Amino acid sequence: MAFRLKDRDRRPAIFASVGALVLAASISGCSSTTGGEPPCLPPAYSLTPTEAKPGLSVTVAAPDADCNPRYGKNARIQVSVTDATGVEVVNTTSAMNDAGGFTYTFVVPAGTAVGEAAVTAMPYNIDWCDDTGRNNRVARARDVPFVRVSCAVPVKPLTITH
Template sequence: MSQPCLPPPFSVSATTATAGATVTVAASDATCNPRYGKTAQVQVTLRDSNGVEIVKELAPMNDQGGFSVELHIPAAAAPGPAAVEAYPYNLDWCDDTGRNNRVGRSATAPAIERVSCAPSVQKFLIEP
């Protein structure tokens, strides 16, 4: 049995988009065995050039970490550089050693916090 591993990298379908447009955020299956389970989800967040969180979505993610979700860019989004962040929801996070710190989530489990690892972020441009 292989060891757990970190989430696969994701991409954004466009390098530029206008407010009101839709972009797809997706990841292929990992080449390792993350074992996320049948009910796994990914949390995808979009921040505009002001750093304002303008979209926050939960989407299904398969056992290997693959997913695809469409994000609608709100008309009120500030034009300029934007950032998309995606990570497994309520499952795990990493530390700077690259380990998968999988934790079980239950009503009595403590909240999951990112330790010191930089989030996986893809940037693109929101045009006026």
């Protein structure tokens, strides 16, 4: 007789695994395989508040990076929120500055499932943690050395209540 967990029963394990990957990447600082400037990752973002109910506002924000990510004057941040049942309830882009700083506020949609939601915020349409062999952040810049890095997708928990 096979034992099968429901998707809902796996959610804490999935969040723990993602959290462990993010922690491991932050501890290692992401590894560099070539010379040049150190890896320039997006700045860490925060959520305020970290607990909300449908209809309330949540702000996702990040300061400027301590390095030069060169996102450009038309840079965008992609923010997504996936509720406790796995439904993506927010998926949008907002303005981000050249150094990666941004502030985006959204209203928790009605019908968002109670429990722990996952919030991600990543530079939009940019291979922000490039491990493909080309540096999308400095396209057309031939005199800038490429630094190869590898990272996990950043995820912040947002507790949804009634």
